[in-house]
Amino acid sequence: MTFAEMLLYGGFGLMAGGLIGCVGVGGVILVPALVYLAGIPIKFAIAAAMFAYLLSGAVGTFAFARKKSIRWSMTMPLWLAAMPSALVGALAVNVAPGRLLELLIGLLTAGSGIQALRRKVPADEPDGQNVSNGYLAMAGGVTGFLSALTGTGGPLVLIPILMWVHMPVLTAIGLAQAIQLPIAVLATAGNYYAGILHVSLGLIIGLGIVFGTWGGAWLAHVLPREMLRRIVAVLLALVGASILAKLTIGILL
Secondary structure, eight states, rough: HHHHHHHHHHHHHHHHHHHHHHOOOGGGGGHHHIIIIIOOHHHHEEEEEEHHHHHHHHHHHHHHHHTTTOOHHHHHHHHHHHHHHHHHHHHHTTTEEEOHHHHHHHHHHHHHHHHHHHOOOOOOOSTTTSSOOHHHHHHHEEEEEEHHHHHHHHHHHHHHHHHHHHHHHHHHHHHHHHHHHHHHHHHHHHHHHHTOOOHHHHHHHHHHHHHHHHHHHHHHHTTTTTHHHHHHHHHHHHHHHHHHHHHHHHOOO
16 A cells, blocks of 8 residues: 555545544545545445545544533434444455345435425424434434445445434434444444454554544534535535436436
8 A cells, every 4th residue: 555545544534534533424435435435345435435434433423522522421322233234244245236225225324304494493492302212223224234245334324314303413413422432333343244344454444533533523513503504404415416417327327
């Protein structure tokens, strides 16, 4: 691995980390960047990204916990469901129907972004306490499996699921930060067992993500809540639309 390649991979991590820390959905750009811009085989790109999320999950959780932006009472059902499903997702990378999963993620992401943009938030926005443990467990299970399978990280999948039930945006981002670490641990174990983990690549990306996540988390607590909600909603809609467009073009060609 040359010095230029190290800078390139670290730059991808820095860019993804900034978005992860600020709006929670930066992981979606990491695997495509590694595959299409750096020529990394997709299985190795997914494994390296999940390893890098070990660092971003730790930093993001710490940064949001310092600001008291994580509802710890909601993390246990998320973690208990996400960890085993992440292991299954990592082991299923070789056999999963990729296009179907991309379609589901694209629909979920775009639909949630559009719904969040259309929703008018009252001044006394609900605090999310009415979300049941069963719903959180379902969200954690889906997030763990899809995140490990696609290498997108927990936030991309979890944030739209939580925003769908009117979870406040900063609470959703905080929980998405907290779920990264347990998912990354189990997914990395599965990828190591499958023999597709390139540790040095994951470390370089992870270092970039650390600095990006820290800066993004600071920005998330500086921006007004409504502006942050709209940024998340627009990004979700754009990411979902791009996934659906890519699938449509692939079918037509």
